[in-house]
Amino acid sequence: MAEPTAARIARSAAALESPLTDLAGFDDWFAEHGRSIRTTAERIPLAAMENWYQTPVTGDLRHRSGKFFTVHGLRVHSPGSAVPWWDQPIIDQPEVGILGILVKEFDGVPHFLMQAKAEPGNPGGLQLSPTVQATRSNYTGVHRGKPVPYVDYFRDTSRHRVVADVRQSEQGAWFYRKRNRNMVVETTGEVEVLEGFRWFTLGQLHLLLSRHDIVNMDARTVMSCLPHASRPEGSLHRTTDVLSWINGARSLTTIDTERIALRGLDEWRHTDMGHSHESGGFFDVIGVSVTARGREVGGWHQPMIEPHGTGVIAFLVREIDGVPHALLHARTEPGYADVVELAPTVQCVPENYAWLPPAARPRHLDEVLAAGPDRILFDTVLSEEGGRFFHARNRYLIVDSDVPEDPGHPDFRWLSMDQLTRLLRHSHYLNVQARSLVACMRSLEATRDSA
Template sequence: MPLTTGPGVLRHTDSTLQARLARSARATGGVATSPEQFEKWLAERRAAQLHEVNRVPFAKLRNWSFAEGSGHLVHDSGRFFSVAGLRVEVDEGPVRQWSQPIILQPEIGLLGIAVREIDGVLHLLMQAKAEPGNPNGVQLSPTVQATKSNYTGVHQGRHVPYVEHFAHADPRTVLADVLQSEHGAWFYRKRNRNMVIEIGPDVEAGEDFCWLTLGQVREQLRIDHRVNMDARTVLSCLPGIATADGSLHTDTEILSWITSNQAVHDVDTTVVGLRDLPGWHQSDRAITHEDGLFFSVIGVDVVANSREVGGWTQPLIEPYGVGVAALLVKRFGGVLHVLLRARIEPGYIDAIELAPTVQGTPENHAHLGGDVHDQLIDVERRRGTDRVLFDAEMSEEGGRFYHSRSRYMIIEVGDDHPDEEPPGFVWTALPQITWLLQHRHYLNVQARSLIACLHACTD
C-alpha cells in the first residue's frame, strides 16, 4: 500500500497536537513499518555496519596529544573536545572536595528527531547508529546526532544526513527546541540542542533510517541497550499536557524550590592541568583513580564504514561498575507524582539539576556510606516489595564513554513510603515535569531518560 500524508506542516500552537501524539503512541503495532519489518531492518543494519574498536596507548592516538604545560589531552584542530583536569569544592555530601579529569566540549551539539505524518499517523525518523563506546554496536538513535565540528565538516568527512532540516528549521515546524545538559559528572558545562521538527512528505528514509510510530519507539525502550541516550533525551522533550490538576505543588512553588536550591548551594569548580592531577595516575594507556574506582580515561582506534569518516582515534571515558538510576513514583489523590532530587554535579552550569530519586554506582558508594549508599540499598529492596513499572539496562553516550551502562528503574511505591519530602527532594506531577522540560537545565540527562520511559509506561 502506498504511503500517504496527512495535513500540512504542524505548528507548535496546533490544538490537535496532543491528539496526534497520543494516536502515534497507541500505534504500537506499526503503520509504515511493522514490528517484524523493523526487527529485520535493524538486524540488517547491524550486520552491514562495520565498527571495530581497539584500545591503544595514548601515543597511538592520531591527531591527539598532551598539551605542553597543562597536560590537557587535545585534538590538533583545536575542535571536537579535550580532556582536562577539574578541581571541585561543594558544600554537601560525604566528599566535599576532589580533583578529576573532565571533558571540555564547548560546542553545542545537535540532537534532532524529524517527524512526518504517514497514513494519518505521526512517525519518527529513527537512525540505526553505531558508536565506539556502545557495548552492542548499533542502537536506535535520533535522526541527527552530531557535534558542530561534525556537521560543519571539520573532520572533512561525509555530509551528516538530514542536518539541513534542523539547522535551518522554519520555527512553524518546530515541536521542541531546547538546550539540555549532558552528564555533569564527566562533561564540563556541555549542552546539546534537543529538537523535534515536522517535515514534509518528500523526505524519505535513507538506508540507515526507519519510520516508526511513537508507540513503537517507546516499546523499544524496554529492551536493554536498544535506544541510545541521545534519542531518550529528545523523546523526553516532546510537548505534553501543560497543567496538572491535583498536583501537590503549584508550578510557581516548584520553580521557587528549584531556584532556592540553585541559590543556596556552593559549588566551586576550577579547570586545572591534567598532568599530576591529585588522586589520579597516568600511564601510557590510561588515566586512573588511585582507588581503582569511578572511571578511567583510555584511548581507542575506531574503524567504521557507516560514519562520516572511515576511521579515527580518540579518548573515551570508561566508567567503573554499572550505575543505577531509579525513579520512585506515587499517586496522590489519583495523580501520579515523581520524587525528584536536587543533585550537585561539577559539570552543571547551575549548582544543581533535578535528578532521579536515586542515582549512583553501588561500588563507588560502598566505602563512602551516606544517603546515596542507603538509597541504593533501599531501591534494591523495593524491587521485591513494590510495583516495578520499568527495569532495563541502558547505555550512556557512546561517542564519549566506553561501555557505560546504567540500570534504569521506575518503581511505584506503596503506603509504607512516607508522603513527606526529605530535604532536597520534591514530589512533582508528570505534566509539571513535561512543562519543565520545555526549558533548559532543569532535569539532568538521567532523569530525562527515565521520564521518556515513564511516558512509555503510563501514556
C-alpha cells in the same frame, strides 16, 4: 481549528503498529544493518592517538584542529557535603551539538525518523538514534567526512514546523557545562529514507524502550522533550513553589571548580594507557582507535571515559490523590552550568561507595535495590552516549513507593508528570538521566492506555 500538537503526539504514542514498520521484523532489519553499519574500538596508548596530543605542561588531551573536545583536570570543592573536595578528569566540549528527530504524518499518525547507528562506545554496537546526532564540528565538516544526512532540516527550520527546540545538559559528572540542542521538527514534504533510517510511531519506540540497549541516550532525551497531553490533574506542590525550591537550591549551594592539569590530579594514576583512580573505581580515561563502516568517517582516534560498574538510575513513584508523581532529587554536579538540576530519586554506581564515607551513600538506594518484582514497574539496562563513553550502562528502574508526601529531606520533592513536562520546555531543569526516565514513564502510560 488545528488539532493540538500534544493530541497528535498522543495518537502516535497509542499506535503500536504501522504500515511503514513492522516491529515483528525489527530484529531482522536491525541485524541486517548491523552487518553494514559497525564500529570497533581498540584501546591504544594516549600518545598513539593520531590528531590528538597531550599538552607538554598539563598533559591535557586536545585535538590538533582545536575543535571537538578537550580532556583536562578539575578540582572540586563542595563545602558541607559528605565528600567536600575531590579531583577528577572531565570532558570540556563547549560547542552545542544537534540532537534532532524528524517527524512526518502518515495516514493521520505522526511518525519519527530514526537511525540505526553504531557508536564506538556502544556495548552492543548498533542502537536506535535520532535522525541527526552530531556535534557542531561534525556537521560543519571539521572531520572532513561525508555530510551529516538530514541536518539541514534542523539548521534551517523556516520551511518546517518546530515541535520542540530546547538546549539541555548532559552528564554533569563527566562533561563540563556540555549542552546539546534537543529538537523535533515536522515536515510535510517528501523525505527520501536513506539506508539505515526508518519511520516509527512513538508507540513503537516506547515498546523498544523496554529492551536492553536498543534506544540510545540521545533518542531518549529528545523523546522526553515532546509535548505531552496531560490529563486534568492536581500536583502536590504548586509549580511556582517548585521553581522557588530549585532556585533556592541553586542560590544556597556552593560548589567551586578549578581547572587544573590532567597530570596534576590528586589520587589518580597516569600511565601510557590512560588515567585511573587509585581506588580502581569510578572511571578511566582511555584512548581508542576506531574503525567504522557506514559512518561519515571510516576511522579515527579519540579519548573516551570508561566507567567502572553498572549504574542504578531510578524513580520512586506513587499516586498522590490519584495523580502519578515521581520523587525528584535536587542534585549538584561539578559540570552543571547552573549548579543544581533535578535528578532521579537515585543516580549512582553502587560499587563506588566502597571507597566513600557512609554519609555519601545515596538516600533511597537501599529501597530501590530491595524492591520486589511486584513493585518494579520498569527495569531495563540502557547505555549512555557511545560517542564519548565506553560501555557506560545503567539499570533504569521505576519503582512503586510508599515514601510519604513529605520525603523528610529538603533535597527531595514529589513532582507530577505534568510538572515534569512543563519543566522540560526549558533548559537545565531536568538532568539527562531524569529525562531518560521521563521517556520511560511515558512509555508505561502509553502501553497501559493501549491495553
